[in-house]
Amino acid sequence: MHDLPHSPHNGHAASEFDVPQDEVTCQQFVELVTEYFEGALHGRTLSQVEEHLVMCDWCVTYVEQMQATIASLGGLQEDRRVEPSGPVLAALRARRSGGA
Amino acid sequence: MPPEPAAASPTAAFADEQTVAALRAGDERVFREVFARSYATMKRVARTYVASEAVAEEIVQETWMAIVTGIDRFEGRSALATWMFSILTNQAKSHNARERRAVPFSCVAPRAADEPAVNPDRFQTDDDAWPGHWATPPRPWQKPDRRLLSLEARDRLKAALAELPDRQRLIVGLRDVEGHSAEEVCELLDLSQENQRVLLHRGRSRLRAILEEYLDPADV
Numbered sequence: 001m002h003d004l005p006h007s008p009h010n011g012h013a014a015s016e017f018d019v020p021q022d023e024v025t026c027q028q029f030v031e032l033v034t035e036y037f038e039g040a041l042h043g044r045t046l047s048q049v050e051e052h053l054v055m056c057d058w059c060v061t062y063v064e065q066m067q068a069t070i071a072s073l074g075g076l077q078e079d080r081r082v083e084p085s086g087p088v089l090a091a092l093r094a095r096r097s098g099g100a
Numbered sequence: 101m102p103p104e105p106a107a108a109s110p111t112a113a114f115a116d117e118q119t120v121a122a123l124r125a126g127d128e129r130v131f132r133e134v135f136a137r138s139y140a141t142m143k144r145v146a147r148t149y150v151a152s153e154a155v156a157e158e159i160v161q162e163t164w165m166a167i168v169t170g171i172d173r174f175e176g177r178s179a180l181a182t183w184m185f186s187i188l189t190n191q192a193k194s195h196n197a198r199e200r201r202a203v204p205f206s207c208v209a210p211r212a213a214d215e216p217a218v219n220p221d222r223f224q225t226d227d228d229a230w231p232g233h234w235a236t237p238p239r240p241w242q243k244p245d246r247r248l249l250s251l252e253a254r255d256r257l258k259a260a261l262a263e264l265p266d267r268q269r270l271i272v273g274l275r276d277v278e279g280h281s282a283e284e285v286c287e288l289l290d291l292s293q294e295n296q297r298v299l300l301h302r303g304r305s306r307l308r309a310i311l312e313e314y315l316d317p318a319d320v
Contacts, residue, residue, distance in 0.1 A: 025232025027223040031216070034301035038282060040293070058237035062218075065238055069257075069308040073276035076258055077140070084135050085161040089128075091168045096126030 024048045029059050033066055116180040123171045135164060138181075141280065142188055144273045145288070148266040149192035159195055163188040185288050217305035241315045253314055260310040261303075268303035275300055 022044070024032070029052050035041050036049050053060055084092075122130035139160060146156040146163075166187050174183050222236045261269060261277070270289075274280045280288075286296050 025223070025230075026234045026237075027216075027218070027220070027232040030218045030305070031301070033217070034297055034304060038297055038300075040297060056233075058234045061238045061240050065241060065308050065312065066304060068241060069304060069311055070276050072254070072257055072311070073261070073272065073307070074279065075254065076261065076277050077279075081136065082139050082157070084132065084164060088161055088164045088168060091165060092123075092126050092128060092131050094126070095124065095168065096128075 022048065024052050026052075026056060026059055026062075029056070030062060033063060037066070116176070119180055120171060120174055120176070123168065131168070138184070141274060141278055141288075142185070144270055144278070145185065145188055146192045148270045149189075149196040155195060156192075159188065159191050163191050166191065179287070181284075181288060215302050217301065218309065238312065239316055241312075253311065256314050257307065257311060260307055264303050264306060268299050268306070271296060271299040272303035272307070276304070 024045075029049065032041065032045070032049055036046075041049055053063065119130060119134055123134075142160045142163060143153075143156045146159040147153065150156055150159065163184070167184055170187070174180065178186075222234065224230050224233050224235045228235065261272060263269075264272065271285060274285045274288075275282070282293060282296055285291065286293055289296075
């Protein structure tokens with residue numbers, strides 16, 4: 001565990017800005033990340049998320065980690081080429097000879 | 101924004117009518133192409149109903165047997181992929197009746213509190229200065245860019261994906277591994293956009309946490 005930070009947002013003292021009442025917290029933000037990626041956020045919630053990202057380097061890091069996770073998953077696609085089974089091919093060929 | 105994976109519609113490359121005509125005529129080139137394109141997706145869907153990869157592979161072959169012999173019954177009232185996947189689902193369910201019960205998709209409850217994306221201990225509490233903000237923030241990973249994960253991390257991710265609950269594994273597999281769009285996944289699985297997102301979110305969040313444990317063990 002790290003020591004508790006003095007401010008939720010890196011590099012800013014708490015007095016530098018007043019957190020508006022309706023700001024999302026980091027804990028709320030991490031639950032909105034997928035909807036944000038999917039373009040499913042609108043209106044006030046979307047602005048809250050975007051405003052949060054401007055202020056919070058940690059949540060930017062979190063977003064980058066989610067993006068890296070998604071990109072890494074893309075690398076798991078199997079390139080093993082599976083062949084249709086003999087019986088399936090036989091059924092297909094039977095169609096060609098008009099026997100299906 | 102995350103990189104958008106290339107669209108990979110299970111039957112893409114050919115229009116439905118073209119594919120249907122080719123299958124009816126026994127065109128092996130088109131058949132092999134559609135078979136190869138849809139294989140991984142079909143296997144992922146089948147795998148949610150049955151307990152092993154091997155049985156899922158059997159189901160895909162059985163499904164293709166049913167498609168090839170039954171293609172004359174396809175009337176074009178739905179997309180070809182929808183028809184193919186309904187056959188797949190029926191095949192899988194009949195195996196499943198002998199194996200175990202799958203929880204229907206309609207049971208997805210979008211309650212983040214049940215399964216938070218990040219361990220709540222990582223955030224400040226009401227007694228702290230900034231409740232709900234990071235107490236133990238994430239730290240940047242050392243360049244875990246696309247395909248730059250070490251083999252070991254890749255294996256770790258693969259194992260973690262395999263261990264996700266069935267429906268999360270399926271959605272993450274179809275979206276992030278196979279590269280299907282949200283629309284394709286919802287249509288194939290007859291799933292609402294919202295439920296699709298909930299499952300995707302839970303799955304991705306859990307996998308991120310597992311990668312973090314691996315890439316930044318001191319922090320978690």
